[in-house]
Amino acid sequence: MPKTVKLSLLAVSVVLVLSIFLGVNAHGVHAATDQQDGAYRQINVYAEVLQYVQSDYVTDPNINLVTNGALRGLLESLDPDSSYLTPDDYKTYKSDKGGKAQAGINISKRYGYATVVSVVPGSPADKAGLSDGDIIEGIGTQDTRDLSLAMIQLMLQGAPGSELQLAVIRRGKADPDKVTLNRVVVSEPPVSETQYENSSILYLKPVILDKDHVNQLEARIKSMNKAGNKKILLDLRDVAAGDEQEAVRAANLFLKSGEIASLEGQKFPKQIFTADPAKTVNTTAPMVVLVNRGTSGPAELLAAAIGDNHRGELVGEKTFGEGSMQKTFELKDGSAVILSIAKYASPGGKKFEDDAVTPATVVASALDNFDNIDDSTPGPTGKPAAIPKKAAPAPDDQLTKALDMLKDKAA
Numbered sequence: 001m002p003k004t005v006k007l008s009l010l011a012v013s014v015v016l017v018l019s020i021f022l023g024v025n026a027h028g029v030h031a032a033t034d035q036q037d038g039a040y041r042q043i044n045v046y047a048e049v050l051q052y053v054q055s056d057y058v059t060d061p062n063i064n065l066v067t068n069g070a071l072r073g074l075l076e077s078l079d080p081d082s083s084y085l086t087p088d089d090y091k092t093y094k095s096d097k098g099g100k101a102q103a104g105i106n107i108s109k110r111y112g113y114a115t116v117v118s119v120v121p122g123s124p125a126d127k128a129g130l131s132d133g134d135i136i137e138g139i140g141t142q143d144t145r146d147l148s149l150a151m152i153q154l155m156l157q158g159a160p161g162s163e164l165q166l167a168v169i170r171r172g173k174a175d176p177d178k179v180t181l182n183r184v185v186v187s188e189p190p191v192s193e194t195q196y197e198n199s200s201i202l203y204l205k206p207v208i209l210d211k212d213h214v215n216q217l218e219a220r221i222k223s224m225n226k227a228g229n230k231k232i233l234l235d236l237r238d239v240a241a242g243d244e245q246e247a248v249r250a251a252n253l254f255l256k257s258g259e260i261a262s263l264e265g266q267k268f269p270k271q272i273f274t275a276d277p278a279k280t281v282n283t284t285a286p287m288v289v290l291v292n293r294g295t296s297g298p299a300e301l302l303a304a305a306i307g308d309n310h311r312g313e314l315v316g317e318k319t320f321g322e323g324s325m326q327k328t329f330e331l332k333d334g335s336a337v338i339l340s341i342a343k344y345a346s347p348g349g350k351k352f353e354d355d356a357v358t359p360a361t362v363v364a365s366a367l368d369n370f371d372n373i374d375d376s377t378p379g380p381t382g383k384p385a386a387i388p389k390k391a392a393p394a395p396d397d398q399l400t401k402a403l404d405m406l407k408d409k410a411a
C-alpha cells in the first residue's frame with residue numbers, strides 16, 4: 001500500500017476518534033467551535049509528524065501499530081478507564097459474556113502499566129503475595145503498556161485451572177518477577193466481623209460492595225443493639241470492587257439526610273444522590289471508617305459520604321482515586337472507543353478520579369514509603385520506578401488508632 005494512502009487512513013482514524021471527543025460528525029466539522037477547530041488543526045501537525053516518521057525513520061514502520069499506539073495514547077491521556085479498541089479487540093470485547101475464572105486481581109492503570117489496586121482475600125493472587133501497588137509489567141508475552149485497560153481485564157480471565165503468566169514488579173525490586181497463577185472461580189468471602197471492648201465495638205469488613213454484601217452489612221447493623229454493640233468500625237481498606245449504586249445504598253444505612261454523592265459529565269446531566277430517611281438503619285452509633293490505597297471506586301464513595309456528612313471519622317491513608325461512568329462508541333472501521341462520560345464526586349464536590357479521598361486522621365501503613373515515589377518519573381531503565389518492599393507483618397497501627405478513637409467516644 002502506498003505511503004500516502006497509509007497516511008490518509010491514519011488521518012481518517014484520528015478524525016473518527018476526535019469526532020467522538022468533539023461531539024461532531026464528518027458533516028459537522030465546518031460548524032465546530034473555535035476550540036473544535038483548534039483540535040482539528042492539530043491533525044495537520046499529526047500528519048506532518050507521520051510524514052517524517054514514514055520518510056526518515058530508521059526502518060519502514062508498521063503503520064497499523066503506529067495508528068493503534070497513537071489512538072490508544074490519545075484515550076489513555078484522559079484517564080485510565082478510557083480505551084481505544086482495535087476491530088479485533090472490539091470483537092473479543094463484545095463476545096465476552098463474563099463469568100470466567102480469574103486470579104482475584106482488581107486492576108487499573110498507573111505509570112502507563114497495569115497496576116494492582118487490591119486482591120481478593122484467599123485468591124490465587126493473594127496466595128502469590130501480590131498486593132496493592134504492585135505493577136504488572138507483562139501478561140504472557142504482551143507488555144501491559146501496550147494494552148488498554150479493557151483488554152487487560154479480559155486477559156486476566158480464562159478457563160478454570162488455566163495458567164496466567166505475569167511479570168510483576170514487586171516492592172523493592174527493579175526487575176520483574178515471573179509469577180504463574182492458576183485461574184479459579186473466585187468467590188468473595190462474606191462480610192467478616194469482630195467485636196472489641198466487651199462487644200461494645202462492632203468491626204465490619206466487606207471485601208466488595210455488591211448487593212449481597214451490602215445486604216449483609218444491613219442485616220448486621222440492624223441486629224447490633226441486640227448483640228450489645230454500641231459503636232461501628234467499618235473497614236474499607238483494599239475494597240475496590242462493587243457497584244456505585246450499592247455504595248449509595250450502603251451510605252444510606254448510616255445517613256438520614258444530606259447528599260451522598262453526585263455524578264456529572266460534560267454532556268451528562270448532573271445527578272445528585274441523597275439519603276432517603278426510610279432506608280436509614282443507624283444514624284447515631286459512633287463510627288470510624290478505615291481506608292487505604294486499596295480503597296477504590298464504590299468504597300471511596302461510601303467513605304466520603306460518611307466523612308463529608310460528619311457521620312463518622314476517616315482513618316488511614318489517601319485512597320486510590322477511581323469513580324467514573326463509561327460509554328462505548330463504535331467506529332465505522334469496526335473499532336471502538338470506551339470513553340469516560342461522567343465522574344462521581346463526594347458531597348464536598350471532589351471528584352474521586354481526580355482527588356481521591358484523604359482521611360482526616362492519616363496513619364501510615366507498612367507501605368508508607370510509597371508516597372515518596374513520583375509516579376510520573378520512570379526508573380533508570382525507562383520503566384516505572386521500583387516501589388519499596390512491604391515490611392514484614394507488623395502491628396496494625398491504623399486499626400489500633402481507629403479503636404482508640406472509638407473508645408474515647410460516648411455511645
